[in-house]
Amino acid sequence: MNNINYLWLFALLFEASDTVRSVLYPVMSELFPTLLLCLYGFFSNLRPSEPFLTHFLLGPEKNLTETQVVNEIYPVWTYSYLALLFPVFLATDYLRYKPVLILQAASFVATYAVLVWGRGVPAMQVLELAFGLASATDVAYYSYIYSVVPPASYQRVTGFCRGATLLGSAAGSLSGQLLVSLAAVRLRRLVEATLAAAVVAFTVPWFLPMPGRSLFFHRSGEEEGEATAEEEGRSRNGTAMEGGSRNGTAMEGRTRGVQERSDDADSKVPLNSQRVDPRQRSSGLTEVxxxxxxxxxxxxxxxxxxxxxxxxxxxxxxxxxxVNYAQALWERVRSPTDLEIYNGYVETLATLLGAMAALAVGSVRVSWATWGEAALCLFSAVMAACVFTMDLVRHVGVCYGAYVLFRTAYMLLITVATFQIAASLSMQRYALVFGVNAFVALLLQSVLTLVVVDTAGLGLDVFSQFLIYGCYFAAIAAIFLLAALSKMASGRRSKTPAVPGETDSDTRSLPY
Incomplete structure (x- = not known):
C-alpha cells in the first residue's frame, strides 16, 4: 500500500512539474536570450574612456598630432564600416547571428586592447579598422532577437535592448567623468576599464541559443507567404505612414495565423531550438x-x-x-587654462536627453503624413544652427550646449523616422530598408570624409570642417522646405473645385 501511495505521489508531482514546465518554458525561452542580449548591450557600450578619446590620443600617452588623429586615423573607421557593412549583413543572416555577435564582441576587445598597448599612427588605424568591423556587425545585435521571440514580442524586446545600450553608454560616460573629476584617475586607467567591460561583454554571447531560422537565407515558405500577405494587407488598408508604430491588430493576426497552422508537435518546439523546421528551406545567394x-x-x-x-x-x-569630430573641436576651443574636462557630463546629458526625446515623441499626436516634410525642414535647420554655433562661437561651454541640443534633435526625429518607416513594413523589409539607409549614409559620409577630412583630399582643419557640416545641414533643411512647399501647393490644387459649385468637402484627400 505504501508503495502504491509513493507511486501515486510521484505521478502527481511529475504531472505538476510537466504543467509548470509547459507554462514557464515559453516564457523562459524568450526571457533568457533577451536578458543575455541586454547584458551584452550594456557592457559592450560601457565605455568610460569614450568621451576622452581624442584628448587621450593627443596627450602624452600616445603623443599624436591633431592632423594625424583627425585627418589620418579617424577616417579609417568610416571607410572600413562602409566596406564591411553589406558583406557582414549577408554573413550575419547566413550564419544566423550568434557567430557574428561573437565576432563583434571580439572586435571590441581588439579595439581597446590596441588602444591600451598600441602606439603610432598605423596601430591606431588598425584600431579604427577593428572598430569599423564592430560597427558593421551591430546589425547582428538587433536582428538576433527577432529570430528567437514571437512577432508579438518584437516591440517589447527591441525596447529592452535599445534601453540597455543607452543605459550602458550613459553609465560609461558618467562614470568616466566622475573618475576623472573626483578621483583624478589617469585616462589610461579609463581605457583599461573599457577593455575590462569589453572582455565581460565577450563572454555573454557564447551562452545565447543558436537560432534555427533567419530572415533571408534560412526561412520557411510559410513565413515568406505571410510577409507578402502582410505587406499587401498594409498597402490595401492604407496604414503606410499614418501610424506611429506597428499595426497591433495585423501583428496579432499574423501570430494567430502561424499558431493555427502549426500542429501540436511543432508548437512545443521553441523558436530558438536548434532543431530545424521540416518546412524550412535554405535560400542560395542568388535567390536572396x-x-x-x-x-x-x-x-x-x-x-x-x-x-x-x-x-x-x-x-x-x-x-x-x-559626433566623430566634436571632441577635436572641443580640444581646439578649450582654453589652455581650463584644467577640467567635462566631456563625460556632456555625453551623458546628450544620451539621456536624446532617450527622453525619443520616448516623449511616441506620445505626441501629430499627423506626420501632413507635417512630415515641415518637421524635417525645421529640425534640420535647428541642427544646422547648432553646428554653426559650435564652429563660430568657439567657446567650450557654448559648444557643449549646442552639441547636446544637436544630438537631442537628431534622436527625436530619427525616432519619428523609425516609426514612420517601420509602420508599413514586415520584419524582413524592415531589416532591408534600414540596412539600405545605413549603407547610403555611410557612402555619403565616406565621400564627405574623403573630400573634406582625409589628407588625400582637402585635409581641412576642424573649424573648416564644421563650417561645411553646418552648410550641409542647411542644404538638407532647404531640400525639405521645397518638398513641404510643393506638398502644400499640391494640396491646394487638390482642394480646388473641379466643377462650378463644388465645395471643399467634395474633394478627395491626398493619398499620403
Missing part, C-alpha cells in the same frame, strides 16, 4: 539577392517612405561626422 532587389524596388516606390529614408540617410551622414 533577387529577393532583396525585388523588395527594395517595392519599398522605395512609396513616396512617404522614400522621403523619410532620404532624410535618414542624409542626416545620419552629417550626424556621424559631427
Amino acid at each position: 539577392l533577387r529577393l532583396l532587389w525585388r523588395d527594395f524596388l517595392r519599398c522605395y516606390s512609396q513616396r512617404p517612405l522614400l522621403a523619410w529614408s532620404a532624410w535618414w540617410a542624409l542626416s545620419t551622414c552629417g550626424y556621424f561626422q559631427v
Whole structure:
C-alpha cells in the first residue's frame, strides 16, 4: 500500500512539474536570450574612456598630432564600416547571428586592447579598422532577437535592448567623468576599464541559443507567404505612414495565423531550438539577392517612405561626422587654462536627453503624413544652427550646449523616422530598408570624409570642417522646405473645385 501511495505521489508531482514546465518554458525561452542580449548591450557600450578619446590620443600617452588623429586615423573607421557593412549583413543572416555577435564582441576587445598597448599612427588605424568591423556587425545585435521571440514580442524586446545600450553608454560616460573629476584617475586607467567591460561583454554571447531560422537565407515558405500577405494587407488598408508604430491588430493576426497552422508537435518546439523546421528551406545567394532587389524596388516606390529614408540617410551622414569630430573641436576651443574636462557630463546629458526625446515623441499626436516634410525642414535647420554655433562661437561651454541640443534633435526625429518607416513594413523589409539607409549614409559620409577630412583630399582643419557640416545641414533643411512647399501647393490644387459649385468637402484627400 505504501508503495502504491509513493507511486501515486510521484505521478502527481511529475504531472505538476510537466504543467509548470509547459507554462514557464515559453516564457523562459524568450526571457533568457533577451536578458543575455541586454547584458551584452550594456557592457559592450560601457565605455568610460569614450568621451576622452581624442584628448587621450593627443596627450602624452600616445603623443599624436591633431592632423594625424583627425585627418589620418579617424577616417579609417568610416571607410572600413562602409566596406564591411553589406558583406557582414549577408554573413550575419547566413550564419544566423550568434557567430557574428561573437565576432563583434571580439572586435571590441581588439579595439581597446590596441588602444591600451598600441602606439603610432598605423596601430591606431588598425584600431579604427577593428572598430569599423564592430560597427558593421551591430546589425547582428538587433536582428538576433527577432529570430528567437514571437512577432508579438518584437516591440517589447527591441525596447529592452535599445534601453540597455543607452543605459550602458550613459553609465560609461558618467562614470568616466566622475573618475576623472573626483578621483583624478589617469585616462589610461579609463581605457583599461573599457577593455575590462569589453572582455565581460565577450563572454555573454557564447551562452545565447543558436537560432534555427533567419530572415533571408534560412526561412520557411510559410513565413515568406505571410510577409507578402502582410505587406499587401498594409498597402490595401492604407496604414503606410499614418501610424506611429506597428499595426497591433495585423501583428496579432499574423501570430494567430502561424499558431493555427502549426500542429501540436511543432508548437512545443521553441523558436530558438536548434532543431530545424521540416518546412524550412535554405535560400542560395542568388535567390536572396533577387529577393532583396525585388523588395527594395517595392519599398522605395512609396513616396512617404522614400522621403523619410532620404532624410535618414542624409542626416545620419552629417550626424556621424559631427559626433566623430566634436571632441577635436572641443580640444581646439578649450582654453589652455581650463584644467577640467567635462566631456563625460556632456555625453551623458546628450544620451539621456536624446532617450527622453525619443520616448516623449511616441506620445505626441501629430499627423506626420501632413507635417512630415515641415518637421524635417525645421529640425534640420535647428541642427544646422547648432553646428554653426559650435564652429563660430568657439567657446567650450557654448559648444557643449549646442552639441547636446544637436544630438537631442537628431534622436527625436530619427525616432519619428523609425516609426514612420517601420509602420508599413514586415520584419524582413524592415531589416532591408534600414540596412539600405545605413549603407547610403555611410557612402555619403565616406565621400564627405574623403573630400573634406582625409589628407588625400582637402585635409581641412576642424573649424573648416564644421563650417561645411553646418552648410550641409542647411542644404538638407532647404531640400525639405521645397518638398513641404510643393506638398502644400499640391494640396491646394487638390482642394480646388473641379466643377462650378463644388465645395471643399467634395474633394478627395491626398493619398499620403
